Each structure stands twice: as C-alpha cells, then as structure tokens.
Amino acid sequence: MQNHLLSWIVFTPLIGALAVVLTPKPETGRIKWIALAAAALTGVFTLAAFLRFDKALSGFQLVEKTLWIPPLNVHYFLGTDGISLPMIVLTALVSILACIASFGIKEREKEYYALFLLLETGMLGTFLALDLLVFYVFWEVVLIPMYFLIGIWGGARKEYAALKFFLYTLAGSLFMLIGILALYFKSMPHTFDLTQINPAAFTLKFQKALFFTFFLGFAVKVPIWPFHTWLPDAHVEAPTPISVILAGVLLKMGTYGFLRFSYPLAPDAAAKFAPFMAVLALIGIIYGGFVALAQKDFKKMVAYSSVSHMGFVILGLAALNSAGFSGAMLQMFNHGIITSGLFLLVGVLYDRAHTRDMTAFGGLAAQLPLYSGILIFFSMASLGLPGLAGFISEFLVLIGGFEYNRLAAGLASIGIFLAAAYLLLMVRRVLFGPANLKWQGLAEINRRELVTLVPLMILIVLFGIFPQLILDYMTPTLDSLLTHMEGIFA
C-alpha cells in the first residue's frame, strides 16, 4: 500500500461507488454512510500522501508507473508535486464536505452517490495522471457523472444546463485530444509520458499549435472569457453539493492543465500567448464582476464571481514570474475553499426558502444571526478582505502582474472593487433592512450545515495569516517550472 498510495487515493472513491451499487436501493441510510466513508478514507489517504510529501523537492513524488497498453506505449503513470498536491488535498476536502452536504438529497440516492464517487475518482485521477492518455481518460471520466448529476438532480432547466455543460466541455477537450495525439507522433520514440517529452525539440510553430489546442480544452473548463456561459447555467441548475464540486474543484482542472501541460510542453508559445491570456484574464475579471453585480439570482451572482476570481489565476499565469505563479496557485486553492462556502450558504437558504432571488429577502440578519455572520465572513473572504486567504493570493497575483505589466495590475484592481460591490450589495439585500415577514418561519443554520462550513472557515483564516504554510509546498515546483521554461526560451 505504501507504494500505491496515489492509486489508493484515486480508486478508493471508485471502490466506494461499487459498494454503493451493490447495496440494496431502499437502504438509503447505509448508502450515505458508505459514500461518506469512502470520501473520508480518500481523505485519510490524501493526508498520508501530504505527510509523506517532501516539500523541499521539486520533482514528482510517490510515483507509480507500469506499462498499460504496450503497443501504444501507454503507461499507468501517477505522481504528485507542488502543483498537484494542493489540488488533491482540495479535492479530497471539498468532496467530503460536499458529501455531507448531499445528505439533504432525497431522491434516487443510490445512483447519486455512485455517480458522486465516480466523479471524485475522475477528478483525483486528472490531477495525478502523468501520462497524457491516462490524463485524457480521467478528464473525460469527470464529464459523464457530472452530466447526470446536473441532468437528474438539477433544477427547472436541468436538461439544457447539463447538455450545454457536456457538449461545451467535450468540444473543448476534443481539441485537446488532437494536441495529445500530435505530441505522441512528434515525440521520438512515440510516447504519452509527460516526463519523456522534450519540448526543446519543438519548433515555435508546433508549440503554438499545441498551446492552442490545449488552450481550447482548458479555457472552457476554467472558464476563460468568452467561454464561460455554460457556468452560470450549470451552477443555477446543479444541486448545491454539485455546485460546490464544480466551483471548488472542477474549474481548477483547467488552470491546473495550463501549469501541468501547456506551460512545460510549449514554453515559448506560452510566452508568446501571454499578452493574449492577460487580456482575456482582465476581461474576465472586470466583465465577470460587472455581470455579477447585475444579478438578482444569488447563485448566478456567485457563479459570475467565479469568472472574475478565476481571471486572477489566469493573470498570475500570464505574468510568467514567480510571484504570479505562486499567486495563481494559491488563488486556485483559496477560490476553491471560499466559493465552496458561498455555494453551501446559497444552498442553506434555498433549501428553506426555495428561492434564490436576492431581492425577495431582507432583514435576515436579525432572524438568522449565525447564518448571517457566516455569510458575511465568506463574503469578506471572497471580496479579498486582508487577513483572510483570498487577499494574499490576489496580492501575489498583482505583484506578479505589476512586474509583468503595470496597466494590467491597475485594471485588475477594478475587479477588487467590483467584488466588494456585488458581495456587499448581496449582504444588503439578503441580510440587512427591515425584516421581511414572509420569512419568519425560516430556521437557523443546522449542525450538519455547520460541519460543512466550519473547516473551510478555519482554513480561510489560517491561510490568510500564515500563507507560507501552503506556499512552502508550491514554490519549489513552481520555481523549477519557471527555470525549465526559461531554459527553453531561445
């Protein structure tokens, strides 16, 4: 087991899914606990990997490699480094919390939890695969459970949203598949092994084509403007725990892809396309902020805020410097824990009031003081209040962005103002003002919901004050990535 730790991480949820499938349908209580146990056990394995990880090293650790399909030279190849480790920790954590949040789901539990666990396997595999074909398989594995989770357990327009999500992401990833195949045929000997491909041999033209195909795959996922319109639809229709997974983990698969594949494999193209990425990032930051401001639907507002916040990640990547990269990585993690919390809170309100129209509420602060306090806390975290996690990552991205281009940092800071505007307007509408008699019967947040939120709050405060705790794990890998890229720049 020691040597197969990563495999255990990836496949424990799948084993859990099988266990769920084998449990008789009416025993919903047992199904829930099996699912939670599987997610928790995955968490334990992830913790073990986290503890065994040597943060001072920059290469891949806990590596597992066996030949899988000999004629195509495909390897079952897993490994982790400072880029993927924070992501699997995030995935394991958010999955546990989302699983607990799923306990409110009351229809077709068996299928739900089986798909949920399959989804977790897909996400973890995506972050750990180092063979491009294996990566692609996991990437697509994520799509299918997600499609059903939105399409069956979703809201009023669930079929439209699920299909849009599925087709949009699939279209993007098909381009990525072309890129993967091109890499395979270009490399000598033909391989899908990330560590065997030498980008120094690629011409700029090939790198550009490669970068572009991967870009289409990843950009849809992040989502980078203008490929973002599936996101608000998917979020609005998805059940709360799935929104949490979507915002908390799935979006990061896109930005992770840039750091894992696009940048090391096509460094020259990455440098050439950096201005292009920066412009799209800025549009995303400002445009996402403005459109979030215009929303009346609570969930849509949070969805658009993700477009804006993920823009910071892209800006950090485009900066192509140490501060920018650290900021981008940190922002991926922080956005994961902060936005998960916001979606959980939207869900708490929706479960009780069955509406997400912010203008229909008002004055809840008097009635639900605990809920309100927590909502204000997460709003502050999301708007980048210093002292909480989100600030440090935005600060680092802006330092990197400033080094890269002053104007870019200046424009990005408009997004910081907009975040305050749309989040506090939400607080004003939902929590403040005279009490609305219509909601007198609303119950305060319960213990199960608190269990899903408190761990996130602790992490937000912890990383807001001691960011080095997590930066330590990322920087050696990010710095070596930068060195690697600079080594190839002609």
Next chain:
Amino acid sequence: MKFDCLVWLIPALPLAAFAVNIFFGKTTGEKAGWIAVAASLLSCVIGLALCAQVWGGKVFAASMPWFDAGESAMRFGYLIDPLAATLLFVVLVVGTLIQIYSVGYMHGDARYPRFFAYISLFMTAMLTLVISDNYLLFFIAWEIMGLCSYLLIGYWFEKNSAADASLKAFLTTRIGDVGFFLGILTLFHITGTLGFSDMLRVLDPQTNSAIFQHPLLPVAALLIFCGTIGKSAQFPLHVWLPDAMEGPTSVSALIHAATMVAAGVYLLARSFTVFMYFPTVLLIVTVIGTLTALMAAFIALTQTDIKRVLAYSTISQLGFMVAAIGLGSPAAAIFHLMTHAFFKALLFLGAGSVIHGTGTQDLRELGGLFGKMKSTAMTFLIGSLAIAGVPPLAGFWSKDEILLGAFMESRWIYLALSTAAFMTAFYMFRLVFLTFFGKPRNTHIHAHESPAVMTLPLWALAAGSLLIGLPGSVWMHHTFQSFLHLGHHAESAAAGMVMNVSIAVGLAGILLAFLFYVLAPAIPAFLGRILKPFYLLSQNKLYFDELYSAIAVRPFNQLADSVLFWFDKNVVDGLVNFAGIFTGFVSAMVRRLQTGLVQNYLLILFAGVLCLLYFEGR
C-alpha cells in the same frame, strides 16, 4: 524576546475579548462590556508603559519572515517610534474611555455583546495598524478597521438608512483603498521593500538619488494619498462619513472621529519620505486638505442634526491635518490629530449623552439643557472651546501650528484655513447655544443627566482637551514636536502675529454665534432668506450625493445591468446557442442525403466520377 510578546499583547488582548464576545455572547451577556473594557485597560497599561519608554528615547522594533512573494520575502513586525507611540497613546486612552462610556450608552441594547465584540475587533485592528512596521500589515489592519466600521455603521441594520450607509461607507472607502493598494504595489516595485525603516533607507537622497528619478515614485505617493482620501473622508470621497452617523454614537466618537478616520493622516506622516521630495504632490495634498476643511465647515454651518454637524466638523478638521502634511509639517498634523482625538471624542460622547438624555438629536427640538445636564453641558463647552481655538485649550495650540505653517508657505492657503477656523468656532457655538441655552423648543422632552459611567469619561476627556496641547505649546518649548522627530519645527518671526489673529478669529466666531443664536435669533432666519442659494447649498451638502448618484452610481449600475449583462445573455451566450442550433441545422440537412435509395447514391457517384474526369482532363 520577552518584550516581543508584550508588544503583541497590546492588540492580542482586545482580540481575545472579541473572540469571547463573538463566540460566547449568550454567556457573557451583560458582562460583555466590562470584558472589552478590561482587555482594553490591560492593553492600556502595557501600551502606556511602552510609550513612557519611547518618550525616554527608546525605539522598539522587531520583525520576522512572514511569507515569500516571488523573489522577495514579506516580513511581519512592529515598530514603536515616537510617531507610533503618540498614536498608541491616543488610541489606547481615548479608546478605553469610549468603551467605558459605551457600557452605559449601549445598556439594554438587544445585541449588546455583539457591539463590544466589534469594538474589540476594531481596537485590535487599529492597534495593529499603529504598531505595524510595514505597509502590508498596515494595509491588512486598515481594511479590517474598514470591516468593523462597516459592521458598526450597519449595527442597527433593520433601518434601511443604516444598511445603506454601511454599504456606502465600505464602497466609497474601497475606492480609495484600491488606490492605496496599487500605491503599495508601485512602491514595492520601485524600492523592493515594504518595511517603513527600509523605505527610509532606500529613499535617501544622499545615498540613492537615482531612485527619485523614477517616474512612478510620485505616482506611488498620489496612490497612497488615495487611501487617505477614502479613509479620512477628504474631498471628493468625503460623502460616506456624514451617513456613517447612522451607527451608535460611541462608534462615531471612536471610529469616525478620534481614531480610524485619523489613520489616513497617520499614513501620510508614515509615508512622508515618499512625498516630501515632490512639490507638486505636496501641493495636491495641501489643496485637497484645504478644500475639504473649507467645504465641510461651510456645510456644517446649517446642519440641524447634532451628529451631522460634528461629522462635518470632523471632515473639516481632518482637512486641516491633511493640509498640514501637504504644507510640509507632519508634526503639526500629528499634534492636531492628537488634540482632535480628545476634543472630538468628547464632543461626540457629549452629543451621545444629549441623545441619551432627551431621545432626539435634532437641534430644532433641543435647547435649555444646561440646567438639566450639568456635566454634559460643562464638558461639551470645554470641548467646543478647544475646537474653536481658544487658548490655552488643546485645539488652539495645534491649529495654530498648522496656520503658522500655512502662513509661511502660502497666503492663500492661510486665508482659506483661517476662514475655515472662523466657521468652526461659529458652527460649534451655534451648536452649543441651540442645545444648552435658551428655552427647550420641544416641551415634551424631559431631559435627564446620564449615569456616572458616561459622565466620568466625559470629564476625563475634558481634562485631556484642556491639557493635552500643552506639551506642544510655546510654554513648553514645543517638546512634543521635538519628540516626534518629523523634521525641524518651524520658527518664524510671524508666530506671534499668527497666534493673535487665530485667537481673534476664534473669538469672532463665538461672538457671532452668540449674536445670532442668543441675542438676536431673528438674524439667521433673515440671512437664510436673503442668501437663499448659499443657504440651500450648505444645507444640501453641496448636492454631492445627488451628483454622484447621477454621474457614477447610476451609470455604473446601468453598465452592469443593461449593457454587459445584456451582452452576455444575448451575444456571448447567443453565439454558443447559435453554434448548437447551427450544428443541428447542418446535421438535419446532411441527413437528407441519407435517403436509403440506391439510385440516388449511384447518381451522386456518377456525378463524382464526372467531376473527377473533368478536373483530370484539364
């Protein structure tokens, strides 16, 4: 190392009080107030001991690595030099007194523990800001103060006016803060450090003159100044502070008069090295400060709400301080910051006592309270004399320092600030006369004096307002200014003349108020009629709110709503849906080719062969 922990205890004690009251509010209940006060008193003991040592010539500084920002490391540490010690003294003493007062003032409030939790968190942030040794920690504390201000303005959030005011306060200051943040980034980019002491070393014209050629350095200074404009409610971002009066009065005293809003001035004094070599930047600072001082004093003349008069007065006095920085005398600014903290906290708490005793804050309903609220009236009078600039009270000495600096730099600025000083004396005594003298205008109000827990802090602050100016006076040879060490103290032959004029200006304002509101109450009404445009301008706060609503708020919302959201729904998403529909359409067309009739396929095959032959033959 031992002293380390002690220094951090200063902000940590209020933080502990915050934690206790926010998490165990139900248990602490009535005791919440005293928990906050106790924490604050303990911090006060430690802090004052430190201040005494700094007064004796020591400086405390220590820092440790915090986190890596790319190639450079951020540090976390404190610096207690004379400047920080002054602020520490002010915040601890005034803050503790206001908290004691709040125990009485907030008695019986439904969310009593929450109030003290917020206040304690504010104290934590403000104290951290004061002792921080670098811009990043400073900014963090700065923003957490903003959060506390937001929560306390919206403390009575059931009222729409309070909820709107809190939103307005946060967003307006956020505009300034974004500028400040960019200023920090710019400064970091130029100097490679964010530490205050390192900054002094890098920005030294003797050893490193090249850095002053950097075109971004004056830009950085202006961006940092944006932070002050927002936080210290300077023109054009002053609009949030009057509305902030929706919060409980003790909050107005602590946050929106004595400490937080003055942090912008502290920031300028801290950053003075960045400003001092750029005359244009200093000129901008001076003009903004002077304009604010004048404008706010003009608005204060006609306000009928006690707290709003005091709010505009605060804006005006902050303008004086900012102008002083621009005029190159940060020592005078900090001196005025200190005296202002005492007398303005006193005035706000006095106003709170009046509100507590009468249930109204409308000047048109008050009057004749002197006999019924002796302590409140006496102390309020002392505060008013102090702000009006009557010697030897605190405000006289510090304002005189600023006016002297102005006199030596520019006659126009001097004239403008003197006019503002005249208006200050006038509106303050208008307030005094309308509240405490004459006959009660609303006979239904049965005023009563506030309890001792409220009046004792008033007397303590009154004592401060009487005495705190003396260390900076000529009588004590400007000891305070030499202690501050913020550049040499201005000595001028004109000092005596400026002092006499400023006494005359203050007394003239008081006498005019006496004439208008005691001797001949018909005059103000008459003047209001013949100078109606001016009267309306002042009463309607120069129409800033209306203007901003028309040129900023509404266009901003429309851009979000009608332009970008529309664009997103119809154009961006429209294209996506079009791609879907188009694909469906094409597949429907192509499907028609699959007729299943062999003769059709043969026909197409035949056509294909013909085409091939044709092209091959060419």
